[in-house]
Amino acid sequence: MTEIPEHLLKRSKSAKGQKTGDGPASTAESSSSAVTPAASETPAPSGPPAIAAAAAAIPKDVEPAPAAPEPHYVAASRARNRIPMWALPLVFALPIWALSYAGTMQLPPTEDLLFVDAAQAYSSCASCHGATGGGGVGYALSGGEVLQTFPEPVDQMAYVARGSAAIAGETYGANGRRVAGELGVMPAHKDTYTLLELELVVFYERAILSEEDTTDASYLEWMDNLRERIEANEQDPIDLDQLLGCADPAITPGGGGGGGGPECPGPASAG
Ligand code: HEC
Numbered sequence: 001m002t003e004i005p006e007h008l009l010k011r012s013k014s015a016k017g018q019k020t021g022d023g024p025a026s027t028a029e030s031s032s033s034a035v036t037p038a039a040s041e042t043p044a045p046s047g048p049p050a051i052a053a054a055a056a057a058i059p060k061d062v063e064p065a066p067a068a069p070e071p072h073y074v075a076a077s078r079a080r081n082r083i084p085m086w087a088l089p090l091v092f093a094l095p096i097w098a099l100s101y102a103g104t105m106q107l108p109p110t111e112d113l114l115f116v117d118a119a120q121a122y123s124s125c126a127s128c129h130g131a132t133g134g135g136g137v138g139y140a141l142s143g144g145e146v147l148q149t150f151p152e153p154v155d156q157m158a159y160v161a162r163g164s165a166a167i168a169g170e171t172y173g174a175n176g177r178r179v180a181g182e183l184g185v186m187p188a189h190k191d192t193y194t195l196l197e198l199e200l201v202v203f204y205e206r207a208i209l210s211e212e213d214t215t216d217a218s219y220l221e222w223m224d225n226l227r228e229r230i231e232a233n234e235q236d237p238i239d240l241d242q243l244l245g246c247a248d249p250a251i252t253p254g255g256g257g258g259g260g261g262p263e264c265p266g267p268a269s270a271g
Contacts, residue, residue: 113230114223118204121197125205133209137184142209149173153266155251156202158243163188170253180253190238196229198238199265218267 070078083091110116129135133142139149150156151174159172166188168181180186189198203226206212214223246264247255262268 112227114200114203114227115208117230118200118208121193121201122204122209125201133205138186139178139183141205144210146205146210147212149177150251152248152251153199153202153206154243154246154264155248155255156205157198157265158240158247158252158255159186160202161188161190161193161198161238161240161243167253172251172253174251190240193238194234195236195238195265196226196234199226202266216267222267 125138128137129139129141133146134140135142135145139145146156149172150159164180164184164186170180172178172180193201203223207214214220242263243265244252244254245256246261249255249257
């Protein structure tokens, strides 16, 4: 610094005076870093040799080449506060919200295996009865339809287990509502479903598709019983004769009198 000739320093100062009008960036520059650009910008009356002399006078190792002055918009951007004060609480709340949101997204609609497995048991019926039980090849099971045909679940279990071919031409359902085979063939499920799956699919068609009232004590007991057997991975086969013994003869051809009982599947009050 001390070795810069006096006339060059003066010229640098006058150049700086001109540049102040350019913007805040130039004023922020230190006098030392302004030396070279200011000197080069000034139309030098003394000519290039003087500049060369000045450059030679600056020890290269002491004074690094000055950086080009920042454009004023860059400096303004640096000076600006990135996050407005009012937004700060939001910035801190965002990760918490994101975490809790992610938490709800990861939860399945229901963690209750009763509903998961019941829906699974119904999946093979949907092709003929519709995904929401609206009907198709087979009767509609939604909107209370299935409850009108089978006031008690156990008669429905016997029907689904036996299918329609075995009782073709016979009347079934409450008030002689149906004649088996009239609409087509309902496949038998006694050998393809376990007893638990049969109860689950009947539960699904009644409680979910036909919105049966599930709030009385015996119904809730049945649901808890199903949950326990799911937990235990029960694989008991269907015993059609036992189901028929539990069924109401007024609704189920070959029914054994109904009355329900502890040995009959479904809500204990059934029959
Ligand atoms: C291949 C097509 C098909 C499949 C698969 C099928 N069904 Fe059916 N279902 C029918 C037909 C057809 C009828 C009517 C039979 C008749 O006319 O007697 C019927 C009738 C019924 C009825 C009597 C409804 C009423 O109001 O009379 C119930 C309950 C029923 N099915 C439940 C089921 C369940 C539960 C499953 C799955 C485990 C199932 N169905 C799978 C075709 C099917």
